[in-house]
Amino acid sequence: xxxxxxxxxxxxxxxxxxxxxxxxxxxxxxxxxxxxxxxxxxxxxxxxxxxxxxxxxxxxxxxxxxxxxxxxxxxxxxxxxxxxxxxxxxxxxxxxxxxxxxxxxxxxxxxxxxxxxxxxxxxxxxxxxxxxxxxxxxxxxxxxxxxxxxxxxxxxxxxxxxxxxxxxxxxxxxxxxxxxxxxxxxxxxxxxxxxxxxxxxxxxxxxxxxxxxxxxxxxxxxxxxxxxxxxxxxxxxxxxxxxxxxxxxxxxxxxxxxxxxxxxxxxxxxxxxxxxxxxxxxxxxxxxxxxxxxxxxxxxxxxxxxxxxxxxxxxxxxxxxxxxxxxxxxxxxxxxxxxxxxxxxxxxxxxxxxxxxxxxxxxxxxxxxxxxxxxxxxxxxxxxxxxxxxxxxxxxxxxxxxxxxxxxxxxxxxxxxxxxxxxxxxxxxxxxxxxxxxxxxxxxxxxxxxxxxxxxxxxxxxxxxxxx
Ligand SMILES: Cc1ncc(COP(=O)(O)O)c(C=O)c1O
Ligand SMILES: N[C@@H](CCOP(=O)(O)O)C(=O)O
Numbered sequence: 001x002x003x004x005x006x007x008x009x010x011x012x013x014x015x016x017x018x019x020x021x022x023x024x025x026x027x028x029x030x031x032x033x034x035x036x037x038x039x040x041x042x043x044x045x046x047x048x049x050x051x052x053x054x055x056x057x058x059x060x061x062x063x064x065x066x067x068x069x070x071x072x073x074x075x076x077x078x079x080x081x082x083x084x085x086x087x088x089x090x091x092x093x094x095x096x097x098x099x100x101x102x103x104x105x106x107x108x109x110x111x112x113x114x115x116x117x118x119x120x121x122x123x124x125x126x127x128x129x130x131x132x133x134x135x136x137x138x139x140x141x142x143x144x145x146x147x148x149x150x151x152x153x154x155x156x157x158x159x160x161x162x163x164x165x166x167x168x169x170x171x172x173x174x175x176x177x178x179x180x181x182x183x184x185x186x187x188x189x190x191x192x193x194x195x196x197x198x199x200x201x202x203x204x205x206x207x208x209x210x211x212x213x214x215x216x217x218x219x220x221x222x223x224x225x226x227x228x229x230x231x232x233x234x235x236x237x238x239x240x241x242x243x244x245x246x247x248x249x250x251x252x253x254x255x256x257x258x259x260x261x262x263x264x265x266x267x268x269x270x271x272x273x274x275x276x277x278x279x280x281x282x283x284x285x286x287x288x289x290x291x292x293x294x295x296x297x298x299x300x301x302x303x304x305x306x307x308x309x310x311x312x313x314x315x316x317x318x319x320x321x322x323x324x325x326x327x328x329x330x331x332x333x334x335x336x337x338x339x340x341x342x343x344x345x346x347x348x349x350x351x352x353x354x355x356x357x358x359x360x361x362x363x364x365x366x367x368x369x370x371x372x373x374x375x376x377x378x379x380x381x382x383x384x385x386x387x388x389x390x391x392x393x394x395x396x397x398x399x400x401x402x403x404x405x406x407x408x409x410x411x412x413x414x415x416x417x418x419x420x421x422x423x424x425x426x427x428x429x430x431x432x433x434x435x436x437x438x439x440x441x442x443x444x445x446x447x448x449x450x451x452x453x454x455x456x457x458x459x460x461x462x463x464x465x466x467x468x
Contacts, residue, residue, distance in 0.1 A: 008329025022219030120151025
């Protein structure tokens with residue numbers, strides 16, 4: 001399988017090169033040139049497989065030219081053996097035909113573990129083979145950072161620098177990152193917001209001269225194709241568990257960088273019967289405004305009780321645009337250029353074709369807390385604020401009550417105790433055993449100005465082989 005850039009000017013690459021590259025050299029994102037397609041018979045043959053085996057079978061075609069099957073299977077098995085539930089991604093029923101898929105049973109309690117615990121292993125495998133050391137650079141609004149650090153903390157082959165917006169992630173999220181004291185882990189709290197962090201990450205990928213040719217950058221954000229690939233699997237798992245391929249499903253996905261829901265879109269392109277995808281956002285609603293009204297215009301970032309979705313520029317929207325434009329890169333470039341200067345719309349027929357699949361809703365903090373309380377009242381099930389937004393959007397946007405609706409449960413409620421307390425539910429969300437002393441652990445992080453040169457100088461001084 002070859003991967004091509006959404007902007008059409010970068011060379012096509014193999015999986016191994018895409019894994020190590022991050023952004024394409026033309027600023028675009030890599031996508032597979034073609035997707036594997038399943039017939040209903042193919043899907044039937046996947047029914048009942050344990051999660052790790054399904055994951056091997058779904059992902060292997062994407063990596064087969066770069067990694068031997070036995071090695072890949074071993075990495076996938078080890079990854080999902082580290083999850084706290086035997087089903088890996090259990091489905092919890094809230095109501096008739098209404099489910100939450102718990103994607104937070106991995107080591108750092110958010111859906112990012114599905115891809116990032118595997119990404120750490122894939123990187124180590126490839127870097128060991130090449131005898132190479134790299135620098136990982138990532139931006140986080142709270143969850144990617146800890147999952148990426150967990151995936152790479154023991155690696156001899158990487159140094160990892162994670163930028164988070166200072167004071168704008170939850171205390172649990174911050175501590176999950178900053179209490180990892182390994183020499184190769186560098187947490188930077190940026191005096192800015194997530195968009196600022198993400199912009200500096202992308203600028204650093206575009207121009208890596210600050211590394212003086214001594215190393216290269218690897219991405220752990222969902223600009224890295226491997227992130228999306230691993231997330232396709234749980235959509236297929238949900239479908240097969242709830243009657244697929246002979247029954248359609250709808251998904252509601254708490255959305256920020258559009259990576260998770262894009263994986264659902266790809267599962268559908270591969271033949272999984274998905275009737276509806278609901279984009280569930282907080283007050284940072286650029287995607288909701290686009291889906292509901294064909295109006296794409298960045299706004300000012302707002303800080304909410306669902307901080308992981310405090311994002312106004314969604315990286316993976318570009319991957320969807322590429323498809324909506326019939327895989328015509330010049331149109332993608334033109335759209336994105338115009339968006340830098342104000343509001344943009346798609347041609348009506350293209351937007352309508354997206355509307356055939358996507359619905360959306362934006363949910364504010366007050367309503368998020370009400371939903372946490374309502375669902376707890378109905379079922380004694382405790383939602384985190386991101387998942388609560390998903391559940392609200394699922395209920396409000398549902399097209400057909402006979403089609404099972406699955407909300408992606410993207411984080412454990414214990415990561416966001418403020419929202420849980422504000423909702424007034426009579427229960428605390430306790431951290432699991434392995435994190436029970438998190439609040440007492442020593443922290444290490446550096447606060448830096450929201451300035452690209454400052455960040456890059458810090459990195460150049462601090463990566464482990466800086467003087468070699
Ligand atoms: C808990 C949680 N929910 C939802 C999202 C949104 O996912 P995506 O950025 O893939 O749209 C994120 C982070 O991005 C997250 O950490
Ligand atoms: N919500 C994310 C933001 C980064 O998104 P990514 O999926 O592109 O890594 C976070 O929690 O860090």
